[in-house]
Structures are given as C-alpha cells and as structure tokens.
Amino acid sequence: MIAxxxxxxxxxxxxxDRVLMGLVIGGLVLLAVTRIASPLAMGxxxxxxxxxGLSSISWLGLLVVLTVGTALVSKEIDRRTIFNLLSRPLPRxxxxxxxxxxxxxxxxxxxxxxxxxxxxxxxxxxxxxxxxSIAEAVLLATLELAVINSLAVMFSALxxxxxxxxxxxGFFLGGQWCGDLRRFASHCPAELxxxxxxxxxxxxxxxxxxxxxxxxxxxxxxxxxxxxxxAYAALYCACVLSLAAAAFESRDFK
Amino acid sequence: xxxxxxxxxxxxxxQPLADGRSIAGRSGPGTDPAISIRGxxxxxxxxxxxxxxxxxxxxxxDVHRGEVFGYLGPNGAGKTTTxxxxxxxxxxxxxxxxxLGEPIERVSSRARIGFLPEQPxxxxxxxxxxxxEFVARLSGMGAHEATRAGRAxxxxxxxxxxxxxxxxxxxxxxxQRLGLAxxxxxxxxxxxxxxxxxxxxxxGRRDVRDLILEQRQRGTTVLFSSHILPDVEALCDRVAIxxxxxxxxxxxxxxLIEGTAPVVEVQVExxxxxxxxxxxxxxxxxxxxxxxxxxxxxxPDRLQDLLAWLLSERIAVHGVTPVRPSLEQLFMAAxxxxxxxxxxxxxxx
Numbered sequence: 001m002i003a004x005x006x007x008x009x010x011x012x013x014x015x016x017d018r019v020l021m022g023l024v025i026g027g028l029v030l031l032a033v034t035r036i037a038s039p040l041a042m043g044x045x046x047x048x049x050x051x052x053g054l055s056s057i058s059w060l061g062l063l064v065v066l067t068v069g070t071a072l073v074s075k076e077i078d079r080r081t082i083f084n085l086l087s088r089p090l091p092r093x094x095x096x097x098x099x100x101x102x103x104x105x106x107x108x109x110x111x112x113x114x115x116x117x118x119x120x121x122x123x124x125x126x127x128x129x130x131x132x133s134i135a136e137a138v139l140l141a142t143l144e145l146a147v148i149n150s151l152a153v154m155f156s157a158l159x160x161x162x163x164x165x166x167x168x169x170g171f172f173l174g175g176q177w178c179g180d181l182r183r184f185a186s187h188c189p190a191e192l193x194x195x196x197x198x199x200x201x202x203x204x205x206x207x208x209x210x211x212x213x214x215x216x217x218x219x220x221x222x223x224x225x226x227x228x229x230x231a232y233a234a235l236y237c238a239c240v241l242s243l244a245a246a247a248f249e250s251r252d253f254k
Numbered sequence: 255x256x257x258x259x260x261x262x263x264x265x266x267x268x269q270p271l272a273d274g275r276s277i278a279g280r281s282g283p284g285t286d287p288a289i290s291i292r293g294x295x296x297x298x299x300x301x302x303x304x305x306x307x308x309x310x311x312x313x314x315x316d317v318h319r320g321e322v323f324g325y326l327g328p329n330g331a332g333k334t335t336t337x338x339x340x341x342x343x344x345x346x347x348x349x350x351x352x353x354l355g356e357p358i359e360r361v362s363s364r365a366r367i368g369f370l371p372e373q374p375x376x377x378x379x380x381x382x383x384x385x386x387e388f389v390a391r392l393s394g395m396g397a398h399e400a401t402r403a404g405r406a407x408x409x410x411x412x413x414x415x416x417x418x419x420x421x422x423x424x425x426x427x428x429x430q431r432l433g434l435a436x437x438x439x440x441x442x443x444x445x446x447x448x449x450x451x452x453x454x455x456x457x458g459r460r461d462v463r464d465l466i467l468e469q470r471q472r473g474t475t476v477l478f479s480s481h482i483l484p485d486v487e488a489l490c491d492r493v494a495i496x497x498x499x500x501x502x503x504x505x506x507x508x509x510l511i512e513g514t515a516p517v518v519e520v521q522v523e524x525x526x527x528x529x530x531x532x533x534x535x536x537x538x539x540x541x542x543x544x545x546x547x548x549x550x551x552x553x554p555d556r557l558q559d560l561l562a563w564l565l566s567e568r569i570a571v572h573g574v575t576p577v578r579p580s581l582e583q584l585f586m587a588a589x590x591x592x593x594x595x596x597x598x599x600x601x602x603x
Contacts (some may be wrong), residue, residue, distance in 0.1 A: 002392065009377070009388050016379040079375045084436060087341035087369040088392040091361050252298075253343040 002090055008100025009103065010072070014106040019067055019182035023060045026113040028058045031121060046127060050216040054137050057111050061145040062172060069152035070164035072099050073248075082253060093245035100153045100241060107145045111138050130218050130230060136226065137215035143233040144209035148172055150237040151204070154244035157251075174199070175206035204236055277510055286355050288444050288475035289317040289340065293349035296335050309335040311499045312349060317477050321404060322470050324486040324507075325479040327496035333479040334372060336496075337448050340477075341369045354443055365394055368442035374433035378422035382408045382432060385421060385440050393440035393457060402438075403442045407435040412461070426453045434465060445469055447478035451485055463489060483585060503525045510584050521572040528567060534560055550577070 014020055036053045038045030073096070076082040085095060115138035122130045151171050155164035174181070178200045185196035208229050211221050298310035310332040317323045327333050338344040340351060342364055356363035376385055386404030387397075395403060408414050412429040416424070424432065430453055437445060450466070451459045459482070466476055466489055480486050486493060488506055495502045503510070523546075530538050530549075538560065539550040551560055557574070564571055 005388065005391050009380075012384075013377055013379050080371060080373075081375050081377060083341075083343060083369070083371040084374060084376070084389060084433075085392065086343055087364060087367070088369070088389065088393065089361050089363075089365040089391050135346060252345060253338065254298075 003098040003120060006085070006090070006095055007101035010099050010102025011105050013231060014068055014103055017068065017111070020064060020110065023064055024110055024158060025111055027056045027060050027110070028117055028217040031114070031117055031245045035121065046122070046125060049121060049125075050118065050130065050134065050218075051212055053114070054134070054141065054212045054215060057114045057138060057141045057146065060114070061107050061111060061141065063101075064110065064146050065145060065152045066165045066168060069103050069149050070156050070168055071161035072153055073156040074159065074161050074164065076088045077253060080253075085187055086253065092248050093241075094155060096157060096241060096245055096248055100237070103153070104142075104146045104149050107149060111142045111145065114138075114227075122194040127218065130215070132220050133211075133215040133218055136221055137211050139226070140211055140221075140229055141211040143229055144150055147204045147206070147209075147233050147236050147240075148175075148245075154240050156242050157248045171203060172206070175204040178203045178205055179184065179207055205232065208232060220253070262366060284329045286319070286352075287316040287340045287353055288321075289315070289477060291315045291336075291340075291349070292351070294336070294339060294346050294351050294551075295348040296332075296339060296344060297347045308499050309344075310339070311501075313501050315494060315501065315504065317475060318492075319475050320470070320473050321491040322466060322476040322478070322489050323478060324490035324493035325496065326483070326486060326493055327479075330498075332499040333496055334448055335499075337369075337446050337477070337479065341367065341446060350385050366443045368393075368437035368440065368445045370433045370437040370445075370447045370450055370509060376421045376429065376432065376437075379420060381416075381418050381420050382413055382424075383417045385432065386435055389436045390439045393442075395415040395440055403441075407439045408432075409437045411465075427455060430454055430458065431461070432463065438465070438469065443474060444603040445474055445478070447476065449480055450478055451480055451482045459485065478536050487524060516554055517577045518554045518557055519575045519577045520549045520551065520564070521575070522547050522549060523570040523572065528569060531563060534563065546572070 009203045031049070031053050035045075038048055073082075076085075082095075086092065115134055119131055119134050122128075122134065148168065148171070150166060152168045155167045158164075159167070181196055181200040181203070185193045185200065188196060211225075214221055257550035271341075292311040292314050294310065294314075295312045298307045298309055299305070313332075313336065325336065327334050335344060339346050342352060342358060342361070351358045353363045354366050380388070383401065383404045386407055387400045391397065391405050400411070405414075405417065408417055411434055413424075413428060413431060413435070421429070421432070423485070428557045430450070434447075434450060437447065447466075450462050454462060463485060466478070469476055476489075478489075490507055492504060492506050493510065514562055530540065534556065537551060537553045537554070537556055541548045541550065549560065551557060554576070561571065561574075
C-alpha cells in the first residue's frame with residue numbers, strides 16, 4: 001500500500017514533467033510523418049505505418065527511461081527530497097518499488113496513447129482488424145519498457161544519472177543482441193562460452209517482447225508467448241529490484 | 255502564522271490540548287526517555303582511498319519526554335549526523351538508540367516522529383496541499399484525514415492562500431515553513447528539527463519559536479539543532495554541546511549559566527581617557543561602545559575597591575549591573591576549552 005503512495009506521487013510528478021508531454025507529441029508527429037511518407041513505400045504504406053508507429057513507442061519509451069528513469073532516485077538523493085520520505089515509516093525496498101511502479105505506469109500511459117493513435121490511423125485506413133495485433137504489440141512493448149525501467153531504477157539508486165544512463169543503454173543494446181550472443185557463444189572455446197552464456201543470461205531477453213513484424217502484417221501472437229513474456233518480465237524485474245533494494249538498504253544519505 | 259501561543263519559555267505550562275484530549279502518556283517524568291542513545295558512533299570510509307573520517311564519537315544521551323532539547327555545536331561537530339542516524343538516513347557504525355521505546359533499526363520507530371532536514375527540498379511540480387497530504391499518508395494517516403490535516407497545517411504556517419501554488423514558486427522562507435508543516439502534519443510525539451531557523455527572517459524565526467513552544471505545550475518532545483543561540487536559550491529545557499564529534503556537556507540552560515563565575519559590569523561616563531591601576535588591571539576589562547564605557551569586573555568581591563578608585567578619579571558611575579554570561583559566550587568558552595585540550599593531547603610528552 002505504501003509503495004502505491006510513492007508510485008502515485010512519481011506518476012503525478014512524471015506526468016507533469018514537460019519531457020513526457022513532448023515525447024507524446026513527438027510520437028504523434030512521427031505517426032503523421034509515416035502517413036506522409038507512405039506513398040514512397042511502394043504499396044507497403046500500411047506495414048510502414050504500423051512498424052514505425054510501434055517502433056516509436058519502444059524508442060520514445062526508451063528515451064523517457066534514459067532521461068527520467070535513470071535520474072529517478074539519484075535526483076531525489078542529490079536534491080535531498082528523499083530525506084523527507086525515508087525519515088518516515090517507509091521501508092527502502094517499498095520506496096524503490098514505488099518509484100519503478102510510478103514510472104512504469106507513466107510509460108504504459110504513453111504507450112497506450114500512442115497505441116490508440118496508431119489504431120485510429122489504421123482504422124481510418126480501413127484496417128480495423130489490426131486492433132488485436134496492435135494491442136498485443138503495445139502490451140509487449142510496455143513489458144519491455146518495464147524491464148528496462150527496472151534496470152534504470154537499480155542503476156539510479158546506486159550511481160549518477162549519467163553513468164546510470166550509460167549502464168541502462170548498455171543493457172538495452174546487449175539485451176537486443178542476447179540471442180546473437182548465445183549463438184556466438186556456441187562457437188567459442190569452453191571457458192569463453194561459459195562467460196558469454198552467463199552474460200547472455202544476465203542481459204534482458206528483449207527480442208521476446210518484439211512482435212512488430214507480426215503486427216505490421218496484422219497477425220496475432222500466441223497466448224503462450226504473451227504468458228511467457230509476462231512471466232519473464234515479472235521475474236526479471238523482481239530480480240533486478242531485489243538486487244537494487246539489497247544495495248540500497250545499507251546506503252547512507254549524507 | 256496564525257494563533258500564536260501565549261506560553262513563554264519562562265512558563266512552559268503543560269496544558270491539555272485545545273480539543274480536550276489528554277496529553278497524559280505522551281510526556282511526564284518517570285516514563286521512558288523519548289530518545290535513548292547508547293554509545294552511538296559513526297565513521298565514514300572513503301570508497302576509493304579507504305580513509306576513515308570520524309563523524310560521531312560514541313555518544314550516550316537521553317532526551318526526556320516532553321522536553322525541548324537543544325543540540326549545539328559548530329559546523330562538522332556531528333549534530334546532523336546524530337539526527338540522520340536517529341531518522342534512519344544514516345546507518346550507525348556502533349552503538350544503539352531507541353526512539354519512544356523502539357530501536358531505530360525498526361522502520362515503525364519513525365511513525366511517531368516528525369523530521370525537518372536542514373534546508374529542506376521538495377517536489378517542484380506538487381502544490382502545498384498535495385505535498386502535505388502525501389507525507390501525511392506516508393506517516394500512516396488516511397486519505398481524507400491527510401487532506402484535512404494538510405490544509406489545516408498549511409494555513410497554520412501562513413501558507414493557506416497558496417494551497418494551489420506549485421512549490422517551485424515558493425520562496426526559501428516559505429519552503430522552510432512548509433518543511434515544518436510536513437514535520438508536524440501527522441501530529442508526531444517527537445519532533446527532530448535540523449536548523450529550523452535557518453534562512454528565516456526575524457518574523458519567521460519568531461513564528462518557528464511559537465510553533466515549537468506550542469508543540470511543547472501539547473507534550474511533544476522536541477530535539478533541535480541550531481546555530482542561533484539566543485533561540486536555543488529562549489526555548490530549551492536542556493542543551494547538549496557537541497564539539498568535533500564528542501559530547502562535551504549536557505545541562506539545563508540555567509545550570510550552564512549559573513555554574514559560571516559571576517561578572518559585574520560598571521557603566522561609567524564614556525570615552526574618557528583613564529588608566530586602570532595595576533592592582534585592578536588583572537580583573538577588569540574595559541569595553542567602549544558608542545558614548546559609554548563599561549568596566550567588566552571578573553571578581554565581584556573587588557567591587558568596593560573598583561568603586562573607590564573611580565570616585566577618587568572623579569569618574570562618574572552611571573550604573574552597576576550583575577551580568578550573567580549568554581549561552582553564546584558559554585558555548586564559545588567550551589569550544590575554546592575543547593580546542594585547547596585537543597592541542598595538549600597532540601603535544602608530545
């Protein structure tokens with residue numbers, strides 16, 4: 001319950017931040033640009049609109065995580081607003097959970113707005129049957145952002161905003177290629193293989209959350225995929241936030 | 255701020271609350287101390303050089319329920335370190351502490367305390383009511399109760415007309431008032447205030463003094479640090495003097511002052527050239543201020559001798575006043591004594 005109070009406050013703070021509003025507007029502009037550029041897509045205008053529309057959710061969301069998420073806790077420490085919270089009966093793990101939850105809800109709201117705008121454009125083009133695939137893709141993109149956000153919150157609790165942004169970006173890029181890393185590891189000597197496979201296991205498996213290609217063809221994914229992706233995101237976020245909480249618990253606030 | 259209290263430092267009456275509730279059990283002699291500190295210490299280790307810095311030497315101290323306790327010391331003495339350990343922001347290196355009977359390691363020990371950090375900062379995008387409602391709910395109040403209390407406290411600290419103004423538009427003094435309201439909005443039994451008068455103009459300082467006195471009247475224990483010693487002298491039942499991380503002294507303000515040697519000040523006609531005779535020079539100190547001259551006599555037994563000499567020299571005496579040293583003078587003397595001792599300890603035998 002107390003984590004929900006922190007989440008509510010974080011959500012309110014992030015939503016009132018002009019950066020978030022700017023990104024929503026940027027996403028809508030990008031969507032409009034895809035429509036203008038669609039005649040150049042040689043009959044693949046719809047596919048281009050859906051693909052770029054869904055990509056904008058992921059990339060703009062990542063931008064929010066890198067600009068807002070990586071400073072979420074460190075900014076509170078630097079500005080000492082955290083003194084007013086942790087001197088109350090608020091356990092530190094719940095504080096971190098609340099910060100993560102608040103920003104994740106804000107990201108989900110942005111994803112929902114951009115997803116709804118994309119669905120509206122596609123429906124106006126006479127393809128209302130894309131609703132299911134767009135909804136699934138937006139859900140998976142939100143799960144992906146929740147995973148990246150958990151890393152940002154962890155790094156933010158332990159490091160400066162700049163370093164947190166670099167670490168988070170590193171994990172994001174590594175996570176995009178973790179499948180390639182596994183394949184590469186299978187061709188390496190035993191010691192290196194163990195190291196690379198361990199790294200691939202630590203990195204988030206982000207391709208699991210990417211169904212843009214399916215959605216741009218108007219196809220649905222399986223319930224098993226959605227269930228697995230949801231369970232994986234929940235487990236990964238829980239592990240990362242637990243690690244963050246363990247390190248944050250002993251931290252001094254001078 | 256509204257409704258200033260009529261209670262004075264000289265008459266700190268423990269009266270029932272305005273709404274008729276009793277404050278029995280919140281204060282009074284014979285109960286557990288509000289704060290009990292045993293050997294509490296803090297050392298900082300630099301993460302790269304591993305160099306250890308002393309923040310607080312083992313500290314043992316009790317703050318009784320219902321009293322206003324002043325925590326004094328120069329910058330870097332360990333005041334803020336102690337307050338942050340008590341509020342869970344710093345982890346102690348050694349020792350234990352209990353707040354209202356609960357060890358400070360328990361998060362629940364913070365439910366009944368209100369804390370004002372030094373130069374408090376807040377969320378820019380929230381308004382006053384939203385912020386107070388948020389922190390009141392964190393301290394365990396229900397949603398409606400928190401909103402009601404937030405509005406009431408905002409009005410109480412003189413910010414009632416700025417309920418909907420975002421905090422980025424508040425002045426420094428207004429933020430300090432908001433911080434005080436945040437510390438008190440959930441009606442805590444123990445208030446821990448770090449430099450509450452910092453950044454306030456004389457009117458703001460008076461309002462804070464009134465608030466602290468009002469809290470004392472309600473039976474709330476108040477522990478506060480300050481550099482503004484006249485405020486401490488006016489408000490505190492007891493004070494602790496901390497120097498270089500070590501507790502130097504704990505006493506009532508009265509004991510501190512009465513335990514010192516008395517001084518007699520003789521006011522004479524000003525700016526006249528005269529030479530104090532050798533027999534009195536060692537115990538008399540001359541101070542010229544504007545149009546008057548004061549002779550401070552450190553040994554009152556020699557007053558007859560001094561007056562006889564002044565009469566013989568035809569120097570007009572305007573007044574004779576026994577003077578008690580201010581808390582500021584006592585504090586400075588303690589600091590100098592500590593520095594002298596530290597120098598002696600460092601000197602090789």
